[in-house]
Amino acid sequence: MQQQILILTIVVMTLVAYPFWRVVRTSQHAPQPPSPAGRIERMRTALLASLAVTGLVVAVATLRPWPHDAHAAPGAQIVRAVGYQWYWELDTEEVTAGRPVVFEVASADVNHGFGVYDPSGTILFQTQVMPGYVNKVKHTFTEPGTYRVLCLEYCGTAHHDMIGEFKVVAAR
Ligand SMILES: [Cu+2]
Known part of the structure; x- marks a missing residue:
C-alpha cells in the first residue's frame, strides 16, 4: 500500500x-x-x-533511513499493535535490543497516532494509525529499558490516557 x-x-x-x-x-x-x-x-x-x-x-x-520501508528483514521481530479508544493492545511485551522490530499498527475504531518514546521520554518514531489499514514502521532499539507508546492523534476524551508500554531487553 x-x-x-x-x-x-x-x-x-x-x-x-x-x-x-x-x-x-x-x-x-x-x-x-x-x-x-x-x-x-x-x-x-x-x-x-x-x-x-x-x-x-x-x-x-x-x-534515507526510511522507517516505513518495513519489509520484514530476516530476524526481524514483529509486534502487532491495535489502537482502541482509549488504550493500546500490543501482542508482545518484550523485544530484544539490536535486532530490527517491525511494528504492524492498526486501529479498531478511529484515527490514532502511534508514537514510541524511549525511557527518557524522547520520541523515537511515530506512524499514523487508521481504521482499515495496517501501517508498518521499523526500528532497531539499542538501549534496554521500558518504552512507552503514546497516542499522537486526538481521538476523544481519554486520548491523553492512551499509554502503552513494552520492554526492550539486552540480547542474550
Ligand atoms: Cu488519541
Whole structure:
C-alpha cells in the first residue's frame, strides 16, 4: 500500500510540476530586454537553484533511513499493535535490543497516532494509525529499558490516557 502511495505521490507531483516547467521553458524563449539588473537576476537564479539543490539533498539524506520501508528483514521481530479508544493492545511485551522490530499498527475504531518514546521520554518514531489499514514502521532499539507508546492523534476524551508500554531487553 505504501509503495502505491509513493508512486501516486510522484505521479501527482510530476503532473503539478509540469505546467510550471512549461512556463519556465516558454519564458526563456521570449526575447529578453537588456536589463541593467542582469547580474542581480543571475545571482537570484543561482541562489534559487542552490536552494532547490540543497532542499533536494537534505530531503533525500534525511529520508534515507526510511522507517516505513518495513519489509520484514530476516530476524526481524514483529509486534502487532491495535489502537482502541482509549488504550493500546500490543501482542508482545518484550523485544530484544539490536535486532530490527517491525511494528504492524492498526486501529479498531478511529484515527490514532502511534508514537514510541524511549525511557527518557524522547520520541523515537511515530506512524499514523487508521481504521482499515495496517501501517508498518521499523526500528532497531539499542538501549534496554521500558518504552512507552503514546497516542499522537486526538481521538476523544481519554486520548491523553492512551499509554502503552513494552520492554526492550539486552540480547542474550
Ligand atoms: Cu488519541
